[in-house]
Amino acid sequence: VLKVFIMTLRDEFEKSGKWLFRWRSYLxxxxxxxxxxxxxxxxxxxxxxxLDMFWEVACLLVSLFGLGIRIYTIGHVPKGTSGRNxxxxxxxxxxxxxxxxxVRHPLYLGNFFVYLGMSLFVHIWWLTLIYxxxxxxxxxxxxxxxxxxxxxxxxxxxxxxxxxxxxxIPNFKRWVSPNLxxxxxxxxKREYSGFFGIIATFTLLAVIGDLVVTGEIEIDLMWIIIFxxxxxxxxxxxxxxxxxxxxxxxxx
Numbered sequence: 001v002l003k004v005f006i007m008t009l010r011d012e013f014e015k016s017g018k019w020l021f022r023w024r025s026y027l028x029x030x031x032x033x034x035x036x037x038x039x040x041x042x043x044x045x046x047x048x049x050x051l052d053m054f055w056e057v058a059c060l061l062v063s064l065f066g067l068g069i070r071i072y073t074i075g076h077v078p079k080g081t082s083g084r085n086x087x088x089x090x091x092x093x094x095x096x097x098x099x100x101x102x103v104r105h106p107l108y109l110g111n112f113f114v115y116l117g118m119s120l121f122v123h124i125w126w127l128t129l130i131y132x133x134x135x136x137x138x139x140x141x142x143x144x145x146x147x148x149x150x151x152x153x154x155x156x157x158x159x160x161x162x163x164x165x166x167x168x169i170p171n172f173k174r175w176v177s178p179n180l181x182x183x184x185x186x187x188x189k190r191e192y193s194g195f196f197g198i199i200a201t202f203t204l205l206a207v208i209g210d211l212v213v214t215g216e217i218e219i220d221l222m223w224i225i226i227f228x229x230x231x232x233x234x235x236x237x238x239x240x241x242x243x244x245x246x247x248x249x250x251x252x
Contacts, residue, residue, distance in 0.1 A: 017145025024142060028197065031115050031131070035205060039122050042212040049213075053220065056206055059117045060226075063198050066113025070194065071187050073099050073106040076178040079252050094154045096161045098178030103170040104147075104162060108139050114198060121205050143167060189247040192237035199230030 044052040076098045099106045112135055119131040150158045165174060203223045210218045240246050 014145050014148045017141035017143070017148075020138060021142045021145055024138075027138065028115070028201075031118060032201060034127065034130075035118060035122060036208070038124055038127050039205065039208055039212060041124075042122055042209045044213055045123060049210075052209075053222065055123065056121065056202065057222075059121045060198070060202050061117070062120065063114045063117030063202070066110045066115075066117065067191065067194060067198060069099075069110030069113065070107055071191055072182075073110065074190055075182040075184070075187050076180050077252075078180060094150060094157060094161065096157075096165075097176045099170075101165065101176035102172050102174050104165050104167045105139075105143050106170075108143065109168060109170070111139075114194075117198075118201060118205070121202070122209075183249050183252050185247045185249045186252040188237050189241050189249075192234055192241075196230050196234035199226055203227040 045055050046052075077095055078093065103109060115131060115135065116128070119128045147158075147162065151162075165171070203219075203226065206223045207217065207219055210216075210220070237247070
């Protein structure tokens with residue numbers, strides 16, 4: 001009976017994980033909705049606009065740190081892995097070198113910090129706690145489904161790597177140099193939308209936060225500059241990707 005229960009539970013985890021994997025791109029929308037609800041009671045830290053701007057920048061840096069993890073990961077991987085596919089699992093090869101030698105799910109580790117920075121923006125401790133708990137439940141199922149797919153496709157090779165490599169908290173003692181050199185073009189091609197998404201979200205939160213406190217729409221010069229740079233970067237890279245072959249890298 002216990003064996004049947006475990007198998008049924010495993011099947012349920014895999015099934016729900018596949019469903020969450022397909023719709024995982026909508027997690028940012030859920031996060032943004034929670035932020036917009038809680039920001040209605042927004043107050044400046046220490047009742048100081050200047051002090052709060054330092055906090056805003058710190059939160060942005062946390063999110064950009066997460067993006068940095070994603071950038072390093074994607075910069076070294078070949079075509080057919082670590083993508084933004086949403087319909088089904090996809091893996092032509094098993095990544096086991098570079099950042100994948102120290103942690104099995106580096107992209108989700110990066111996502112954790114991206115959304116963590118956003119959750120910290122409104123400085124409400126219980127919102128960040130809810131985010132961390134929700135992230136653990138949400139991505140635990142997705143990682144379970146992904147590993148079930150990889151286990152079936154790569155067999156003993158996956159088992160050996162998974163047994164030696166932590167799922168989410170890196171073990172840098174296990175570092176193995178990546179097989180492929182870092183591709184800056186691959187990053188520009190694949191992560192420009194994520195970069196602009198972070199910039200746009202923080203700018204929106206900053207504007208709404210000021211509106212809640214002052215009752216007026218005020219856009220700080222800092223955020224005008226950051227948003228403008230982010231927007232120009234987004235439009236430029238999107239055009240290059242859609243209209244040219246400049247960002248194309250063979251095998252990436």
